[in-house]
Amino acid sequence: MHIFWENIWKFPKFLISVFLGFFLTAAYPFFQLSKKRKTLYILLCILTLLLVFLVITLKEMLGYS
Template identity: 60%
Template sequence: MHTFWDNIWKFPKFVFSVFIGFFLTAVYPIFQLSKNKKVNYFLLMSLLLVIIMLYLVLKSMLDYG
C-alpha cells in the first residue's frame, strides 16, 4: 500500500512536467521564428489580433457595453 501512495504523490509532479514539456515544445518554433525581423512583426500583429478578438468575444458573451 505504501507504493500506491508514493505513486499517487508523484502523479501531480508528472502531470505538471508533461504540461510544461508540451508548452515548451509547442512554443519553441515560435521563438526560432522570432529571430527574423519580418516574422517578428507578423507574430506581434497576430498576437495583438488574438488579444483583441478574445476581448471582443468575451465582451459580447458577458454582455458588457
C-alpha cells in the same frame, strides 16, 4: 499502500511536466521565427490581434459592455 500514496503524490509533478513539455514543443517553431526582427514584429501583431479578438468575444458572450 505506502507505494500507492507515493505514486499519487508524484502525479501532479508528472502532469505539470507533460503540459509544459507540450506547450514548449508546440511553441518552438515560433521561437525560431522570432529570431528575425521582421518576423518578431509580425508574430507580436498576430498575438495582439488574437488577444483583442478573444477579449471582445468573451465580453460579448458574457454580456459585459
